Amino acid sequence: MTLLSIAGGIVDDSALSSMASNASTRKTFIDSSITIGGPYNFHGLDLDWEFSSTTTDMSNLVFRSLSYPAEAMENNLDWITVMAFDIGAPTWKPNLTEAPAALYNPFSEVSGDSEISSWIRAGFPARKIVFGLPYYGYAWKLKDANNHGFLAPANGADITADGALGYTHIRNRIIGQGGAITAFNYTFASDYCYNGTTWVGYDDVKSILAKILYAKGKGLLGYFTWRVGLDDNWTLSKTV
Template identity: 45%
Template sequence: MVFSKKFQFVIPFFLFMLHLHASTAQNIGGYWFAGSGFPASSINSTLFTHLFFAFADINVTTYRVTISSSNSVPLSSFTQTVQQKNPSVKTLLSIGGGASNPSIFSAMASQPSSRKSFIDSAIQLARSNNLHGIDVDWEYPSTPSDMQNFGQLVTELRTSVVIEARDSGKSALLLSAAVFRSSNYYSLNFPAKAMNDSFDFLNLMTYDFHGPNWFPNRTAPPAALYFQTNSGAYQVGGDQGISSWIAAGVSPRKIALGIPYYGYAWRLRNASNNGLYAPANGSAFGGDGSMGYNQIRAFVSQNGARCVYNSTVVTDYCSSGTTWIGYDDVQSVTAKVNYCKSRGLFGHFVWHVGADNNWALSQTAYNTWKM
């Protein structure tokens, strides 16, 4: 980057825009993707402040942000559709996701020219489809150079967004990122200062801690807020991750806690031993054992499952026969939203809105914020 007189003008304007973007808590985000089979027109957008269109892709040759042909029409109408019920809801284009190839992100971020291609095309795609922001979902930077390049990318992204807003006369695009639960990715530190300075908020993926494919021998909470020592499970919790990001220098008012609208099903070894950390034998239904919240509630209803809320780690679980499911229900969602309030966080977000059950979780979260 050439540090010209033009760039010298950017610095005070950059700080001014960061001040404008400083937000109070009680922000509720929700991810939606066209492939879910859940139409955008069915989203109860009155229960959200931010909605994310998932996902845009990165071209492996040009490093431009692109949208698939199947997603182009839903994207073009996304903002208009969700604002019919809530005119003030903000929409963001999420780029990447768990199914994307992290090596493409790595290659893109490694060179100034490819970073510029990514940034310019992301801004253009968001603007041309009337979205209010960009969400970067790189899962995950996994080398020291990746982390350094990620910091450079987000700094240049913020600068470009500020310049584009100045030149267009429009409000600056919002910038967010979906990030690992902790400020370090298996001993590699994220560029926390650059991220705090550049992003309006960070969506912490505080879920997928345990599942039957990678923790097959015991039941465990997939998205616990706190961990229980001496449980035999991997000791990880959402509070631990949030505290690490704050300790790394990210403002609590830029942190959103992730809440999954899905859980995981284990097969119990003994139907009578059906609590947390009970002996298990992998997935109850094959695959990775994941189930949407609406599917879980249907299972409970159809099987008369016994449901329990554990306030120590903050999780819900249910069991019927040898099937055991760990998930978030209204009790754990209420506790997590109250936690966000008590810590002065930006808010929370959910993956994904189409898996709710008659908006039970979303309405609970919304009502809890308003209490």
């Protein structure tokens, strides 16, 4: 299935807010999406408005409040995609290492399981939920190379400005060059590796497999990845 995807994490939210502000501009958006997607036989539209954070914006999207109304969404949407990643990153959590896409987290209310469970408790059917799998992770700089588990003291991002690293980079440049130690944490259902003061939280084969089994067990519609081009020789894609 191929979708026309519009917007995303770095889009200008004011443009989307302006578009959704009245019926005329909403119609223009809808008509132009059909005009673009129709000739290429796209199956539908993915409106990736990630930061519609005001009551007005949510109302203009036919959502009544900031707590998404599950019943209205079930009646009007084929599915929702739950971005169960970017839960922790050094740009906003610089002082402690985190599981960027933890399936479980006993120390926080934010995890993949808590996100899925909250939608189901709200009445949204599991069969319409698509679970997000990240093909990337984040690097922190440890304060102490000997303290290298999850929630270890850290001094912000390492390697890149925001710490973000694709899976292929993690496998080939950090682990593949030798010296890095890999580990899987069953509490978080998340992988990490470390070498000296460089520490990376990410999803590897064990994490991905745990999430696929979780999605099947919950009766979810399926999964999506961000993004396939970051995979290393299709390792993660073959796992799913």
